Amino acid sequence: MKKLTFRFADYKFLYDENGAKIIKNAKGDTIRSSLYKDTFLAKIRDVERYNNGQPKRNNQNEWEYKKGDExxxxxxxxxxxxxLSKIDDIIDPVIKKLVIEQKDNNEIKDHQGNIIRHVRIKTKAGREVKKRVNYISQYDYKNKYYAASDEIPYALLLQKTINNELQKVMFPVPSFETSKHYRKFKNFKTEDFIENNYPEFIDWSFTLxxxxxxxxxxxNDNEYERKNEIDFQQKRLYVITQFSDGSIWLKYHLEAIKDDDIDRKVKLKKDEIISxxxxxxNLPEIVLDYDITDPLQRKKKYEDDKFxxxxxxxxxxxxxIPFMGSDEVQKLKRSLDGFKKQSSFxxxxxxxxxxxxxxEKWNxxxxxxDFEISLDGKIFWKF
Known part of the structure; x- marks a missing residue:
């Protein structure tokens, strides 16, 4: 069996009042949990590099680190x-070069032929959420955990009937806020989070x-009666993708195309109908006009004419219009307007x-x- 060794030269264990090492507690001490898995960041010192991407070293053969704001x-x-859509953010320039060269392959491999499955990329500055408790480094920045400051994996939907009218409000819950709550209370309970952050809503009903x-x-509320219809379930099932601007962003559950490609799909649908x-x-098919010598102008005219x-x-x-009249073409246009990349309903x-x-549209x-979904896609109601 291969023996593994670990270096703790930079670290010192912490001890309690009886002289025993503090061991990490899997429930109370750790920020992560099976339900609330936040994205944690690494704060690292950036190294100076040569033009070929190799790190610079000083006379003692130690890496030269950047100074100041960088x-x-x-x-x-x-x-x-x-x-693959943000290759420029890959930190290791050698890995970045490999990814650029192999991005169209089914697998990306390093120089030894090993498959590269994960990479580290640059991200926005994180926020400190917790200090290490079982050992400390001589470098202060290594003694802290950081969470993404702009990532919002959760939101609280609060509701209450006031004067016979249902009031609704939503509060996004960023990763760092969730982690701060763990740091303080050793767990995450929605009721405690509301009481500590939004006490004026403590008596409102909530959904995380x-x-x-x-x-x-x-x-509308009347559609509740259709909840057991299979066709209705299939056409109304969406997945939450983000919370921002006071809105909930959703994606149709059968939509497999990337968001950036959906606009093209919508245009192709309109093209299919109008064709x-x-x-x-007996109108002619729209094709590229090769009398236009500039390829960019040629493509632009084709795209405008067709899509x-x-x-x-x-x-x-x-x-x-010469065949249908303006009024009928206007009706056709209105019917096509219903096909959109994104809509509010x-x-x-x-x-x-x-x-x-x-x-206003949250229903x-x-x-x-309210329900659970089995592995084969069947919906089972919880009431």
């Missing part, structure tokens, strides 16, 4: 698949929401990929509180 940077460890949680979207009218009136659906003067609508059943919903049934 002395430290914050890093977070991410799966390789999640950083989290990114990744599923919910059923209702356009049926083109065929009806611009803003007004009746746009090519796709304008060329239908469900305009097209099963065709609204992204929702950004303000509190949900929540996974974990």
């Amino acid at each position: 002395k430290f940077l914050f890093a977070v460890r991410k799966p390789i698949k999640d950083v 929401l989290k990114v990744g949680q599923k919910l059923l979207v209702l356009n 049926e009218f083109d065929k009806k009136f 611009r659906f803003v007004g009746l003067k746009d090519n796709r609508f304008n060329r239908l 469900i305009e097209k059943e099963g065709e609204t990929p992204l929702l950004k919903m303000s509190k 949900f049934l929540f996974e974990g509180e």
Whole structure:
């Protein structure tokens, strides 16, 4: 069996009043838990590098670290698949070069042929949430835990009926706030969090929401009666993606396309619908105009002619007017307007990929509180 050795040259263990080492308590002392897994950051000293990415060393063969405002940077460890869109943020320039060279491959490997599964990337400055308790380093920055200051994995939805009217309010809960609560109380209880941070809402009913949680979207209270319909469940099931701007951001549960590509998908859907009218009136297919020598201008004209659906003067609508008349084309345009990348409510059943919903539209049934979902996708109600 291979023997593992660890170096603790920089660290000193802490001892209690009886001289015994303080051992980490898995429940009370740690910030993480199975339910509230926050993203923790590493605060590291940034090293000076040569143009080829190799670290600089001094006469004692020790790394030369940056000084001043650039002395430290914050890093977070991410799966390789999640950083392909932000390769420039990869900290290790050697790893960055490997990722650039192999980003189109199924796997990215290091120089020894090992698969690279995670990398460290630069991130915004974190906030201190906890100090180490079982050993300390001679370097102060190593004695603290840091959490992302702008990450909001949770939100509290509070409700109360006042003067026969249901009032709703939502408070985002950033990672560092959750971690601070752990630091102080050794656990996370929603009631305690509200009492300590929003005492004026202590008697309101609450629901703790989290990114990744599923919910059923209702356009109005009457739709509650349709909750057992399979077709209704399929078309109204969304996943929470973020909390910001006082809104809850949702993504349709069957939407597998990246957010950046959804706009193209919506345009293709509109193109598909309007192409049926083109065929009806024997209108020519829209193709690239190679009389335009500039390739960028050629592509722009093609995109505008084929995929611009803003007004009746746009090519796709304008060329239908002689055959259908302005009023009918206007009706067609209004029907296409329901297909959007993002909307504030469900305009097209099963065709609204992204929702950004303000509190006036909050009418949900929540996974974990109202229902559970089995591995095969069946919904089981909890009431």
